[in-house]
Amino acid sequence: MNYKILGKDLKVSAVGLGCMGFSHAYGAPTEINEAIRTIRSAYAMGYNFFDTAECYVGTCADGTLSFNEELVGRALKDVRGDVVIATKFGVKHEGRHLLTDSRPEVIRRSVEGSLKRLKTDHIDLYYQHRIDPNVSAEEVASVMADLIKEGKITHWGISEANEEYLRRANAVCPVTAIQNRYSMMYRSYERLFPVLEELKVGFVAFSPLANGVLSAAYNSYSKFEDKGDYRADMPQFQPQAYEQNTDLFAMLKSLAERYSATPAQISLAWMMNKKPYIVPIPGSSKETRIRENGGAAEIKLTKEEVALIDDALDRVKMSEVFGGHK
Numbered sequence: 660m661n662y663k664i665l666g667k668d669l670k671v672s673a674v675g676l677g678c679m680g681f682s683h684a685y686g687a688p689t690e691i692n693e694a695i696r697t698i699r700s701a702y703a704m705g706y707n708f709f710d711t712a713e714c715y716v717g718t719c720a721d722g723t724l725s726f727n728e729e730l731v732g733r734a735l736k737d738v739r740g741d742v743v744i745a746t747k748f749g750v751k752h753e754g755r756h757l758l759t760d761s762r763p764e765v766i767r768r769s770v771e772g773s774l775k776r777l778k779t780d781h782i783d784l785y786y787q788h789r790i791d792p793n794v795s796a797e798e799v800a801s802v803m804a805d806l807i808k809e810g811k812i813t814h815w816g817i818s819e820a821n822e823e824y825l826r827r828a829n830a831v832c833p834v835t836a837i838q839n840r841y842s843m844m845y846r847s848y849e850r851l852f853p854v855l856e857e858l859k860v861g862f863v864a865f866s867p868l869a870n871g872v873l874s875a876a877y878n879s880y881s882k883f884e885d886k887g888d889y890r891a892d893m894p895q896f897q898p899q900a901y902e903q904n905t906d907l908f909a910m911l912k913s914l915a916e917r918y919s920a921t922p923a924q925i926s927l928a929w930m931m932n933k934k935p936y937i938v939p940i941p942g943s944s945k946e947t948r949i950r951e952n953g954g955a956a957e958i959k960l961t962k963e964e965v966a967l968i969d970d971a972l973d974r975v976k977m978s979e980v981f982g983g984h985k
C-alpha cells in the first residue's frame with residue numbers, strides 16, 4: 660500500500676475502506692464479529708483510512724440494529740493512533756430518502772454520538788454528509804472551526820460538494836477533502852478539479868466501482884433479493900444494463916489483461932493515477948476483494964494512458980448508473 664496526503668496534512672492509504680456495506684444498503688448486515696475481523700485484516704494489509712457515517716445503520720436478521728460507527732470503533736480501537744477515521748453528520752434516512760439537517764445544535768449532538776459509538780476522543784475527518792439548504796456554508800464551517808479548536812475533530816470535509824459551497828465554507832475553515840460520487844460511469848465532478856487544485860482540497864471518491872458493477876463480476880443472473888439491498892433498484896444492475904454495458908466490460912477486461920490486473924483494479928487505478936489527490940474508498944465485506952482493491956495502488960499508469968482511457972470512456976456506450984448519468 661502507498662499513502663497520499665489529503666488537504667494539507669492528512670496522510671491516508673491510497674485506497675481507503677468504505678465500511679457502509681457492513682451495515683447498510685447491501686442487504687442484511689454482516690455478522691458483527693466477522694465485520695470486525697474483516698476491518699482488522701484491511702488494517703493489516705496497510706489500509707489506514709476507514710469511512711463510516713452516523714446514518715449507516717442496518718437491521719440484522721434478529722431485529723437488532725447494526726450501527727456502522729460502533730463496529731468501526733470496535734475493530735480499530737487497539738490501533739486507533741495509526742488510523743484515520745472519517746465519519747459524517749447531517750443526514751437521516753427516512754426509508755431510502757435522505758433528510759438533511761445541519762443546524763449547529765444538531766451537529767453538536769451528532770459529534771458527541773459519533774465519538775461515543777467510535778470509542779474515540781476525536782474524529783480525523785468529519786464530513787457534512789449533504790448540503791443543507793436551510794443552513795449556510797459559513798454557519799456549518801464555523802461550527803467545524805469550533806470543533807477543531809475543541810479537539811473533537813481534526814479535519815473536515817463536505818460530501819456531494821459543489822464549487823460555490825466549497826469556496827464559501829473553505830473561506831471560513833479550510834476544508835481537507837470533499838467526498839463525492841466518482842467512477843468510470845459517473846465523471847461529472849471532474850469539473851471540480853481546478854477548484855480542488857486551487858484550494859488544495861482532496862477528492863475522496865465514493866462508489867468508485869459504481870456499486871460493484873465496474874468489477875465486471877456481476878451479470879444478468881446476479882440477484883439482490885434482500886429488501887435492504889439497494890442494488891435491486893439501481894439502473895446499472897437491471898438486466899438490460901448488462902447488455903448496454905457490454906462494450907464497457909470488454910474494455911475493462913482488455914485493460915485488465917494488458918496490465919495483469921482485474922477490472923476492479925483498473926477502475927480504481929485509473930482514478931488514482933489521474934490526480935494525486937484522488938482517494939477511492941471502495942466498499943467490500945470480503946477480505947479477498949479488499950486485498951484486490953488495495954492492490955490497485957500498485958498499478959502505475961502514465962498521463963497518456965489515463966487520457967486514452969478517458970477518451971475511450973467518452974465514447975463507449977454505457978447504461979445509466981445510480982446517482983446520475985455519464
Ligand SMILES: NC(=O)c1ccc[n+]([C@@H]2O[C@H](COP(=O)([O-])OP(=O)(O)OC[C@H]3O[C@@H](n4cnc5c(N)ncnc54)[C@H](OP(=O)(O)O)[C@@H]3O)[C@@H](O)[C@H]2O)c1
Nearest residue numbers: 677678679865866867868869870871874923941942943944
Ligand atoms: N458520501 C456519501 O454520500 C456516500 C454514498 C455512498 C457510499 N459512500 C461511502 O463509499 C463507500 C463505497 O461506496 P459503495 O459501497 O456505495 O460503492 P462501491 O465501493 O462502488 O461498490 C461496493 C460494492 O462493490 C462490491 N465490490 C467491491 N470490490 C469488489 C471487487 N473487487 N470485485 C467485485 N465486487 C466488488 C461490494 O460487494 P462485496 O461486499 O460483496 O464485496 C459492494 O457490493 C461506502 O462503503 C461508503 O463508506 C458514501
